[in-house]
Amino acid sequence: MRELNDLKVLPSTRIERLRLIFVFWLFSGGFIYIAGGLIVRQWLQSGDLKEQSDSQSRRIILKPPARGLIHDRNGYVLVENRVRWSVKADLSELQPEFQAEYRKLLAAEKARETGHIDREKIQDSARLNVLQRWLDKVWFVIDATSRNIRKNKLPVKSNPVDSPTERLVKIDDLKKHLRERRALPFTLVSDLAFPGADQSITPEEGVRAVARFVEQFPVDGPIRLDSDIIRTYPHGTLAAHVLGYVKDTDELPPNSLNDEKNELLQKLHYTGKKGAAGIEESYNEILCGLSGWELWTKTSAGYNKELLRKSDPTQGTAVTLSLDVEIQRAAEKALAQIKDSQGKVLPAAAVMLDVNTGEILALASQPTFNPNRLADRVTRTYFDEIETSGGWLNRSIQGLYPPGSTFKVITAIAGMRNKVIDWDDILECGPSYRVGGRDFPEHDPAGYGQVDLEKMLAVSCNVWNYQVGLGVGIEPLAAEARRFGLDTPLLQMPPTADNKNATELPFPANRGLVVPDTAYKLRIGAGPWTGGDTANTAIGQGFLLTTPLHMACVAASIARGETRTTPTIIHDPGRDGRHQSAEAIGLNGLQLAALRSGLNRCVEEGTARSVMIPGLAFAAKTGTSEYFQKGQKAHLAWIIGYASADNPAVAFCVLVEGQLDTSTWGGKTAGPVARDMILAWAKKTPVSEVKNEAEVPAR
Amino acid sequence: MDKNRQGAKASYVAFFVFVAIWIMSPSFVRMGTREAFVEFQAPALHLVAKGRDLARFWELKSKSAEELAAASRDLARINAALELKVRTLEDIRQENIRLRELARYAAPREFLTIVARVASRDSTSWWHRIVLRKGRSDGVRPGCPVVFSDRVIGKVSLVHLNTCEVDLVTSPNFRCTAYLEGDEQGRIVLVSGLPANSLGTARAKIAVIPMDYLPSAGQSPKVVTTGMGGVFPAGLIIGTLDANIRTTQEGNFKEGTLQPSRNLFSLQEVSVLVPIHPAAGEILLEKRYEDFQ
Numbered sequence: 001m002r003e004l005n006d007l008k009v010l011p012s013t014r015i016e017r018l019r020l021i022f023v024f025w026l027f028s029g030g031f032i033y034i035a036g037g038l039i040v041r042q043w044l045q046s047g048d049l050k051e052q053s054d055s056q057s058r059r060i061i062l063k064p065p066a067r068g069l070i071h072d073r074n075g076y077v078l079v080e081n082r083v084r085w086s087v088k089a090d091l092s093e094l095q096p097e098f099q100a101e102y103r104k105l106l107a108a109e110k111a112r113e114t115g116h117i118d119r120e121k122i123q124d125s126a127r128l129n130v131l132q133r134w135l136d137k138v139w140f141v142i143d144a145t146s147r148n149i150r151k152n153k154l155p156v157k158s159n160p161v162d163s164p165t166e167r168l169v170k171i172d173d174l175k176k177h178l179r180e181r182r183a184l185p186f187t188l189v190s191d192l193a194f195p196g197a198d199q200s201i202t203p204e205e206g207v208r209a210v211a212r213f214v215e216q217f218p219v220d221g222p223i224r225l226d227s228d229i230i231r232t233y234p235h236g237t238l239a240a241h242v243l244g245y246v247k248d249t250d251e252l253p254p255n256s257l258n259d260e261k262n263e264l265l266q267k268l269h270y271t272g273k274k275g276a277a278g279i280e281e282s283y284n285e286i287l288c289g290l291s292g293w294e295l296w297t298k299t300s301a302g303y304n305k306e307l308l309r310k311s312d313p314t315q316g317t318a319v320t321l322s323l324d325v326e327i328q329r330a331a332e333k334a335l336a337q338i339k340d341s342q343g344k345v346l347p348a349a350a351v352m353l354d355v356n357t358g359e360i361l362a363l364a365s366q367p368t369f370n371p372n373r374l375a376d377r378v379t380r381t382y383f384d385e386i387e388t389s390g391g392w393l394n395r396s397i398q399g400l401y402p403p404g405s406t407f408k409v410i411t412a413i414a415g416m417r418n419k420v421i422d423w424d425d426i427l428e429c430g431p432s433y434r435v436g437g438r439d440f441p442e443h444d445p446a447g448y449g450q451v452d453l454e455k456m457l458a459v460s461c462n463v464w465n466y467q468v469g470l471g472v473g474i475e476p477l478a479a480e481a482r483r484f485g486l487d488t489p490l491l492q493m494p495p496t497a498d499n500k501n502a503t504e505l506p507f508p509a510n511r512g513l514v515v516p517d518t519a520y521k522l523r524i525g526a527g528p529w530t531g532g533d534t535a536n537t538a539i540g541q542g543f544l545l546t547t548p549l550h551m552a553c554v555a556a557s558i559a560r561g562e563t564r565t566t567p568t569i570i571h572d573p574g575r576d577g578r579h580q581s582a583e584a585i586g587l588n589g590l591q592l593a594a595l596r597s598g599l600n601r602c603v604e605e606g607t608a609r610s611v612m613i614p615g616l617a618f619a620a621k622t623g624t625s626e627y628f629q630k631g632q633k634a635h636l637a638w639i640i641g642y643a644s645a646d647n648p649a650v651a652f653c654v655l656v657e658g659q660l661d662t663s664t665w666g667g668k669t670a671g672p673v674a675r676d677m678i679l680a681w682a683k684k685t686p687v688s689e690v691k692n693e694a695e696v697p698a699r
Numbered sequence: 700m701d702k703n704r705q706g707a708k709a710s711y712v713a714f715f716v717f718v719a720i721w722i723m724s725p726s727f728v729r730m731g732t733r734e735a736f737v738e739f740q741a742p743a744l745h746l747v748a749k750g751r752d753l754a755r756f757w758e759l760k761s762k763s764a765e766e767l768a769a770a771s772r773d774l775a776r777i778n779a780a781l782e783l784k785v786r787t788l789e790d791i792r793q794e795n796i797r798l799r800e801l802a803r804y805a806a807p808r809e810f811l812t813i814v815a816r817v818a819s820r821d822s823t824s825w826w827h828r829i830v831l832r833k834g835r836s837d838g839v840r841p842g843c844p845v846v847f848s849d850r851v852i853g854k855v856s857l858v859h860l861n862t863c864e865v866d867l868v869t870s871p872n873f874r875c876t877a878y879l880e881g882d883e884q885g886r887i888v889l890v891s892g893l894p895a896n897s898l899g900t901a902r903a904k905i906a907v908i909p910m911d912y913l914p915s916a917g918q919s920p921k922v923v924t925t926g927m928g929g930v931f932p933a934g935l936i937i938g939t940l941d942a943n944i945r946t947t948q949e950g951n952f953k954e955g956t957l958q959p960s961r962n963l964f965s966l967q968e969v970s971v972l973v974p975i976h977p978a979a980g981e982i983l984l985e986k987r988y989e990d991f992q
Contacts, residue, residue, distance in 0.1 A: 312947070
């Protein structure tokens with residue numbers, strides 16, 4: 001120690017000792033602080049920090065699933081998915097090219113000596129130039145056949161003036177992509193087989209384009225062929241209002257990810273599809289399936305680096321509709337024949353349903369649209385075209401119309417049930433009937449003379465109905481209409497926790513239905529109820545408003561001898577044929593037989609005789625009601641009924657909105673559509689069920 | 700310090716200096732070096748292949764007279780069958796010519812055929828490549844289809860002066876469109892090579908098989924070229940579809956495995972189909988695209 005002291009290793013003075021102690025404690029404190037920090041970070045906070053690190057360096061990419069298929073009752077595919085081949089650019093692999101182009105453009109800008117240099121703009125231009133060059137190469141491979149190479153006629157570089165839009169990279173699309181989905185590949189061509197929104201190329205040309213890209217474009221580059229699934233409607237416009245269409249959405253279906261665990265991770269997603277109308281919309285949750293996901297690490301620049309885990313999307317469940325594709329096609333084909341004097345199709349609707357189960361076999365509405373043209377990107381022109389024509393409206397379930405003379409079956413039932421008239425009573429029916437000082441006309445100026453129930457149904461006598469309607473009174477008449485469900489919402493789905501008012505098809509006209517009575521007229525402020533209102537109601541005019549589907553249900557109910565039919569668009573082979581709130585029709589055997597006989601005579605000798613089918617007896621009631629279109633009176637042509645007459649299996653209703661310049665009559669205008677639907681049904685039904693007296697004529 | 704250790708240190712330094720120079724050297728220098736190495740290697744490959752042919756020749760020459768007589772007899776039978784087939788084909792050819800003349804339809808000649816011997820095979824299963832003893836000097840160009848009889852072998856990927864490299868159908872760099880035997884609707888499927896493990900079997904995947912495609916029980920349907928892509932003539936056999944077809948999890952398509960039509964690693968001779976006019980893909984591969992703009 002002495003030696004050490006002699007060497008002056010230890011401090012000798014007090015100041016030096018204090019300094020040493022100070023330095024000792026300073027370093028000790030520092031070490032303790034660092035060690036403590038290390039313990040806190042490594043032991044106590046390690047879980048949180050790892051989570052934070054993961055959330056900053058990882059991301060989840062959600063992938064939309066393929067939607068479920070939609071079939072008709074016989075298993076024919078109505079809606080399916082097709083593969084869409086897209087050409088995409090991997091932006092992370094293109095970084096060196098972007099940088100080289102940027103340097104080139106920057107040098108050129110500096111050489112120009114313009115003063116201020118907008119570097120961001122140059123960067124955008126560099127990216128745009130590089131991507132445009134690659135897109136030109138893609139089209140070069142697709143366009144350059146050996147013939148035009150031989151003739152030295154090669155495609156030239158795309159330019160904004162002459163080139164179709166799919167051949168140009170749009171700066172706005174690129175900026176949006178870089179802002180929102182930088183990590184995902186940038187789409188250069190969204191649908192290689194059908195590049196233009198107008199679908200102007202043939203399927204073979206489309207396949208050839210895909211094949212050329214597959215076989216000729218370099219595999220190991222930044223440009224890749226990607227395939228995904230999009231919706232396709234193989235029958236085009238067929239049943240478009242029932243099927244609906246799909247549109248882009250950022251809200252993807254649920255996935256198998258543990259959301260709590262991955263809450264902090266950045267999530268990106270591809271654009272998905274959701275139902276926008278029809279079954280696609282109302283059954284979206286069933287059709288949509290489960291999204292897939294990929295867990296990626298990411299680079300500091302925000303691009304994907306390494307795929308850690310993934311789960312493939314799961315396709316949605318298939319839905320089987322009650323529609324019969326052949327009957328539906330027959331209905332739509334017949335509707336398309338109904339045109340005005342300028343050759344434009346008239347707005348119309350047709351429904352056919354199974355009498356026993358209530359399953360809808362055909363549900364057509366005209367004008368219509370092609371869901372294929374709405375499935376990807378709808379053009380403004382096509383959207384406006386549908387808007388102008390009124391094609392969005394599904395007239396079968398959304399159109400509200402006065403039912404006209406088809407309502408007379410309900411007036412007749414009300415008369416018999418209220419004992420105002422019996423099946424064999426005869427009423428004197430002149431050319432008009434005076435109610436409250438006003439003459440209510442017969443549609444035949446000569447009148448029909450002595451008319452019983454059967455004749456009334458055959459010739460659609462108005463005066464008979466004025467008398468019976470006034471005898472019954474509006475309240476019992478309205479009650480009878482309600483008993484047949486004319487104010488009842490249709491196509492209701494069993495309520496779920498999420499949606500208590502779900503319907504099988506979106507927005508049926510359930511709220512606008514009107515079965516008028518005295519309270520109704522007062523409620524809308526139209527004054528007190530009058531006898532004239534009752535007379536109008538008795539022939540299906542006035543305030544009455546219903547849909548073609550409701551009237552088809554009335555026909556089905558009468559065919560079964562009941563009051564209610566619960567229609568459905570979903571096929572269930574085990575359906576038992578029981579209908580909600582249905583009760584017996586409340587007529588005795590003679591009354592019911594007379595009612596049905598009257599409907600048969602309507603076809604055999606009455607207002608529907610022009611559409612009689614030799615060898616296939618069916619029952620019908622026509623109607624021609626009035627409505628106001630753009631302030632002017634026009635006609636609605638109706639026909640309801642069932643087939644066959646002796647063994648009812650299908651019920652139908654057809655409605656045509658007449659134009660101002662056309663004469664529109666129930667039997668003449670709407671009848672042929674009903675006839676074609678019946679023939680389509682009869683063609684595929686065993687002869688014993690049709691109960692033919694002769695062969696069903698081939699069409 | 701020990702002299703040996705000093706020497707080891709120097710060799711490490713030399714190695715790292717060489718690597719640094721290689722990394723820093725311009726790409727044309729590296730490409731030139733690589734090309735020079737390939738050309739330097741080419742005579743050796745030729746020599747090895749010739750030697751193999753010679754060995755085969757002597758192997759055959761050592762056969763006994765009885766064996767040769769039996770082989771000769773078998774060959775005679777095969778020749779007779781083939782002669783019959785040739786005569787039938789000749790009739791069809793004549794008929795074809797007659798019909799073309801009648802319709803005044805001039806048949807364009809799309810390909811020149813170059814027969815090439817296989818010089819070597821890449822034994823690593825990552826690359827799935829073979830080297831042919833024909834190159835640029837023989838008219839071979841990149842992107843040309845390579846076939847054996849009516850079977851697809853692969854596609855030329857790199858062309859050197861006297862040799863060329865072929866990506867086999869099992870190579871990850873190979874892809875083409877195809878039809879499946881028995882699919883009457885003629886829908887295209889996608890064939891692409893798969894990277895295999897070092898000791899694994901070379902495989903290719905067939906994707907986008909329609910859901911309603913059902914091959915006949917117990918049969919392996921042929922996978923044939925579509926001819927729509929502008930590279931392979933239509934109707935060439937790529938291989939057969941393995942029986943184990945599975946549905947993708949998305950449930951929209953099926954996918955399966957391709958069994959190549961030949962044992963790709965025992966090929967001796969193939970034909971390179973050189974298109975008379977270059978395809979667009981070839982122009983891209985040769986980086987001559989800008990010339991056409």
